Amino acid sequence: MSSNKNKVACPMDCYDACQGQMYDGNIKGSKENFVTNGKLCVNFANLLKEENLQNSLFQGKTISLDESLNILLDKLKSTTPAKTLFYTGSGNLGLMQSSTKKFFTQYGSTLTKGSLCDGGGGAGIKAGRQNVINPPIQKLIDADIIIVWGRNFSVTSSHMYNLVKDKTFVTIDPICTDIAKKSKIHMQNNPKTDYELALLFTRFAHMQDLEDRDFIEEFGTGADWFFDISRNRPVVSYEATTGVPLSQVNDFFDLIEGKKVAIMLGLGVQKYFEGAQIMRCIDSFAAYMGYHKQDAGGVWYLSDSAYGYKKQFEIKGSNKKVSVAKTDFASFDLVFIQGGNPAVSAPNSAKVKEGLKKSFVVYFGTTLNDTCEYADLIIPSSxxxxxxxxxxxxxxxxxxxxxVVVPKNENSISEYELANYLLEKFNFDKLKDEDEVISYYANHKPDLKDFDTFEFIEEVEIEPLYKDKTSDNFYFITAKSKNSLNSQFAKDDFVYLHSSTNFKDNDNVTISSKYGSAKFIVKINDDIKSDCVFLFAGNKNANYLTPFDEDESSNSAMYQEVLVEIELS
Structure with missing residues (x-):
């Protein structure tokens, strides 16, 4: 590690985890970080322009930091701990942010479980290979072909993409994304058919003798069962359900045969009730081809970044936990929200907002967001x-x-400082020394052991959305924007439709699902599949349409498990 005291880690929720450095009052991309490679991405640049909260607020009036802490303390002391909810978002993914959980766990708050993001996919990968660890990035750099599956790689991972931008790409996505336009092949499959495509690929691999028998015999269990799933229906039937021509699948195998292949998996494939099964089918296809454990290539998803590290804020407790995908805020007397924006990002916005109105809400974060409208007390995070x-x-x-590269606003408090303040006030043990924690994470190099056995998925029970879809229905899809990150930065609240829908630019429409409805302004874009409704993540009205429910295996959200209808307003 460099001894310079001018390093800045980007805290935002994206794959690249950039590192900047402060030079003469300006932050530039760090050259000592291999992935950042001296360049700042759009999101980091946008973050540096954000206006941070300057003062605490109580019921809309400016108060001092000390006053806000006293109000929080009084509220905690007068509330039954189990009737308080500790709810964290992903506004800051720095490791020190978890320090506050130490207090709320000891205090006895209800905590959340599951994920609004990657939970189903992670559960699917873990079921097959025991952990969710990405291969070293050098294996991506050394690959010949990169399959981008449900992930807009050049937008969501711009630094990683720059390391491999001259490779040959294949994209599998219902939307003609930026990376799809750069790809040799773009398979524009129907939503929630990615598992069928993985099974079809497995069938083709077997017909062309391309499976990796050495890998299967040494590491695999259940490969024959997995293959049997792929051959229990006519090959031609896959074309009708996935929307991918068999001729394109032939072209795909011509392209990848004998090549070193990397698969970049995104969130899009697993935003469904059976998201874990869908992801496990794709990972099983990769294993069938022997893409794991090679000198180059492999499968990348959202890795368990803390794997191999010992938690420095030891958190033990038997706290009640509620699913983050179906949190009933109304059932709590006190809701403490750290770095999150559930009013926009949590499923079924109408129920979320009604719940927030019925509780005492504390918001702890760096900037004002939509959830602050429902907050009684707002405390600025440093x-x-x-x-x-x-x-x-x-x-x-x-x-x-x-x-630390900029002096702290004295009206703000860091997560570590707040945790220690509350621990002390309740006579709990204080946290480890801050420098000791930082030093451990900065200098520890985890042993990332590869899996010993790969367990192929042996049974698939997935209910396709196309079974219930009528000519009046549309699939619902969300994805990241290159100009924003979820509900941060530039707001894009439009709905994007294909021109064949016969709607027009700037039409006012009402979109409805069985969970709710909302009004949108139309933008026509033929990159969108004709039977899809597309919205960028962070659209303030998108989650009025999504299920207040969890997936089958990971207590996680399933935003795309929904069909919608559109009518002119």
């Missing part, structure tokens, strides 16, 4: 530029370090 931290990446193995 800027990431004013606190020490370490950021581990879920996209690659490199870490980013943060030093």
């Amino acid at each position: 800027s990431f530029l004013s606190k020490k931290d370490v950021r581990l990446s879920y996209g690659h193995e490199f870490k980013a370090i943060s030093e």
